Amino acid sequence: MSIKTNETILKKIDKLEREIEKLKRDFLKKAENAEKKEISKSSLFGSVKGGDITEEIIDMAKKNLFRDPKEF
Secondary structure: OOHHHHHHHHHHHHHHHHHHHHHHHHHHHHHHHHHHHHHOOOEEOOOEEHHHOOHHHHHHHHHHHOOOHHHO
16 A cells, blocks of 8 residues: 555544544533433422422421331
8 A cells, every 4th residue: 555545544544533532522411411401300200399399298208217216
């Protein structure tokens, strides 16, 4: 092969490597944004709206979760 052909092949390989890196970055950014959207939900597991949770519900959940050891 001639030197010119080798240089052309190397340039194409370099271009493909840069394109792959760009695609990786784009993919990772989209995956990261998808995770952020899942984490920052406005509702509890998507089933209860934020306004539906009252102090009474929270207190009842605390009592059920942190029971008095004497009850056991």
